[in-house]
Amino acid sequence: MRNKLLTKDSSLAATLIGVYAPLPLIDLDKILTIVADTYDYTASVDDEKQFNDSNLAEPLETFAQLLRKQHKQRAHVLAISCGAGWEANFLMARGFDIVGIDTSAEMLRRARNRVPGGKFQRVSMQNLQVPPEETFEAIWSTRTLIHVPPALVVDVLASWKRVLKPAGILGVGVNIGERNGWETSEALSEQPMFYHYFADGELEEALEAAGYQVVEKAYVTSKSNASESRNCFVFAQRSDTSLDKTTYSQYVQYDEHEKRRTVQPEDLESAIALLLHAGSLTPGEQANLCLLYDQLALRDRTDENRYKLAAQKLKLRLQTPETLVSEDLDVWLAMGDLHLKLAQYRQAVSCLERALRLRPNHFATLVHLSQAYAGLKNFDKAIATTHVAEHLPEQSQISDEERAELFHALGHFYIDRSLSGTNEASVQAVSYTHLRAHETDSYLV
Incomplete structure (x- = not known):
């Protein structure tokens, strides 16, 4: 043959x-x-x-x-x-x-x-x-x-x-x-x-x-x-073995600047290998594995093949909302964010709405959820969700850069909606973008 x-x-x-x-x-x-x-x-x-x-x-x-x-x-x-x-x-x-x-x-x-x-x-x-x-x-x-x-x-x-x-x-x-x-x-x-x-x-x-x-x-x-x-x-x-947490903890460090735990770029493969080798993982450990693949993709973003490989591995690990059992806000937020990065907007919405039910009016969840709605072309919900985030009491705790990004996204949502809407909507979009951009002009790219 x-x-x-x-x-x-x-x-x-x-x-x-x-x-x-x-x-x-x-x-x-x-x-x-x-x-x-x-x-x-x-x-x-x-x-x-x-x-x-x-x-x-x-x-x-x-x-x-x-x-x-x-x-x-x-x-x-x-x-x-x-x-x-x-x-x-x-x-x-x-x-x-x-x-x-x-x-x-x-x-x-x-x-x-x-x-x-x-x-x-x-x-x-x-x-x-x-x-x-x-x-x-x-x-x-x-x-x-x-x-x-x-x-x-x-x-x-x-x-x-x-x-x-x-x-x-x-x-x-x-x-x-x-x-x-x-x-x-x-x-x-x-x-x-x-x-x-x-x-x-x-x-x-x-x-x-x-x-x-x-x-x-x-x-x-x-x-x-x-x-x-x-x-x-x-x-x-x-295997029925759980994660070797003693060894795993050697790779995990607390980042004072980011206020979260992280793994050094050179240790990503070793940490991932430990998680893959475990017979079973908790929902939190599953989410951590996905986040590590996301970090791997970011680390290798200048190498197209390595970047694509990390993205493929992330897609293999991401669970659908229907199969994920957890009452941890961070798990749902992380999974929703990763679905969002992969343009899997329906799954992202499901995860982020679940996160919002666990902690209503959570700023980061609202921001990501608005982006997921926009990905589904549901600009009314994207705009409404962004306005909720805009008026949260914890707004005073976010940075000027985060606030600028929020207003920048909101302006884009109005513009995108106006493409199939009325002239009045278009005027509102331009006015809103100019108003907010003036407040935080130095932070816009």
């Missing part, structure tokens, strides 16, 4: 990301979108093989035995990248309750047709979020991580802990080899596919770094079209 590195855009890639845009190497959302479309495009190729992958029978049986040893004969199992449903069908036949997810609409259609009693959903593996009461006792995933850039593997694995119960079992299969990057092949009708094959021991190291304890592993050699593929299957258990 002929394989070649992809050095220029195919028609499919051009359709997805622009005619002259390079294929992404870090942006996981874009990578998986192209991968899913390629699977959709080539789903008719080797259709029977998609549903009769007997090479997986042995590792699947090992996975089932591990669950039975934990007295989980009816375990609730998530099958990530379930494809045409062969693995889900295998586990269902052995009494397990399976939910299969995939991003390929065509693969899911085939899975539903092949396994009528199965539960299949179109969900991306990098956005796994469920309420705590709906978490799974086990996760099964093969040939999923081979479509993830190496620099994101640990973070993807760590993010899966959100949907896996404590001491839950994870079964992961990957290909062993040296392929790494975009390729096309005749088998895929020359459509682009991203591959990251693993070195021996690489998957085990990634699992341990992500907070799992390796229980067992096996190698399987499969043959396809006269070629052989060596696959590694690793079975691991979600």
